[in-house]
Amino acid sequence: MEGSVHFVGLDIGGTTVKAALLNESGRQIGVGVEVRSHGSDGYKATFKQLRAAINQLCSDNSIESSNITAVGIDVPAPSSDGVIWGQANLNEDWVGTNIRDEFSKEIHRPCYMTNDGNAAAYGEWILRPGHDGPLLFVAPGTGLGGGFVLGKGQLYEGCNGLAMEIGAISVPFREEDGSLPECAGKGPGSLEAWVSLVALRRRLKIELDKSENFSHPLAQEQISIKEKAFQLRDYCEKEDPLARSLFQRQAHILGWAMGDQASELDPGLIVIGGGLAETGFRDWYLENVRLGFEERAPSFYVNSPIPPHGVTTRFDWAVGGDYAAAIGVAHKAMELV
Structure with a gap:
């Protein structure tokens, strides 16, 4: 023992x-x-x-x-x-x-x-024992969660412990009819209304209702939209055009929103968690996140303007798997004694 x-x-x-x-x-x-x-x-x-x-x-x-x-x-x-x-x-x-x-x-x-x-x-x-600077974490799942750790490992929770409700921040992207999508508890135009499993269900239904997608296998299946959305990752793995377009837009909007977060927090490292970290298309997804980020963030959050123009905001996938949160709170418990 x-x-x-x-x-x-x-x-x-x-x-x-x-x-x-x-x-x-x-x-x-x-x-x-x-x-x-x-x-x-x-x-x-x-x-x-x-x-x-x-x-x-x-x-x-x-x-x-x-x-x-x-x-x-x-x-x-x-x-x-x-x-x-x-x-x-x-x-x-x-x-x-x-x-x-x-x-x-x-x-x-x-x-x-x-x-x-x-x-x-x-x-x-x-x-990440070799990393001593800030870390911004964002995890697309059923909803969209996140958190922020300052340099030297200080968890930022805000005045009331309610900081970093990343899913509630606003983004200017609209549906084809000009409407701002809504997400329960987050308001119209929230990031979670675009980057979450709930958002994928909405977007998939919209796309499957279009005549050009009537022949898609998911349109033919007699199952719920929830079950169809769960299959999207498998289709994306196979480079299905519809699945790829949905995940590409999600990744782009996530990266765009992280551009705003960089302007506020200057995290230096943005880590993406959730089930996407385990997919075979994660490198493709992350590249689309970077493209969205570069579209929105001021250029000095992408690269230093001073030679040798090093990267100023890195993106990485989560490494902790299913037990990162449990390990995190166990370490915080160590501070109690």
């Missing part, structure tokens, strides 16, 4: 909880654990799953639960000082509850809590 001080990170999703165990030096011990979250059944049901994940980590690594010194939690909803401010995909009893303090009382350990975007951003920063 390695020492007597250990830390656990618990990444609560709408469907699963992913858990990671660290030793006192911050090194991950063993492999991560995944259990169902039961978030829609109420926070007490999820607490039971969190305890199960901790117990499984301890059992798998021959560690006594008494050696868990502190725990980090991240949640898939806006929160402030431990209190959930929005329901998202959770049960309504989460809203207004101080999840951090309630779980801390239940396990008799200090707890740290933030949202999932912040957790993943910090995890990505931690997993």
Whole structure:
């Protein structure tokens, strides 16, 4: 058994909880654990799953639960000082509850809590030991999450812990009829209305309703638009023109928006997470992100105007996989002791 001080990170999703165990030096011990979250059944049901994940980590690594010194939690909803401010995909009893303090009382350990975007951003920063500067993280998924880490590893959460709701920022792109697309809770013209799985569903339906796409295999299938959208990545892998056009526009708009973020934050490094990081077309996608970025960002955020004109904003894919957020909050828990 390695020492007597250990830390656990618990990444609560709408469907699963992913858990990671660290030793006192911050090194991950063993492999991560995944259990169902039961978030829609109420926070007490999820607490039971969190305890199960901790117990499984301890059992798998021959560690006594008494050696868990502190725990980090991240949640898939806006929160402030431990209190959930929005329901998202959770049960309504989460809203207004101080999840951090309630779980801390239940396990008799200090707890740290933030949202999932912040957790993943910090995890990505931690997993780059050679990088000491800022890191801007953005993750297209069902929605669009993000987070920002300042130089020297300071996670920026804002005054109320609500910073970096990247999906809510506005972009000027319109549908063919001139309308600004809307996304629940984000307002018309939001970035998430263009860069998310929800956005892909909308855009795919619009395209399949066009006569020139009536013969496309997805137009012929008698399945829901949600199921069709899930297949888009496979079609994009095969260089299907329709799928490529949808992902190309998404990537371009994401890059364009990151141009504005560079003007505000000057991050130097922008990391893209989410499932796209695992695709075979990710290099093509990232090149289209760069093109959108170069269209919007002032030129000195692309390259230095001074010879040798080095790159001033780099793009990279996430390296932490499914457990970046759990590792991130476990490291934040280390700061509690």
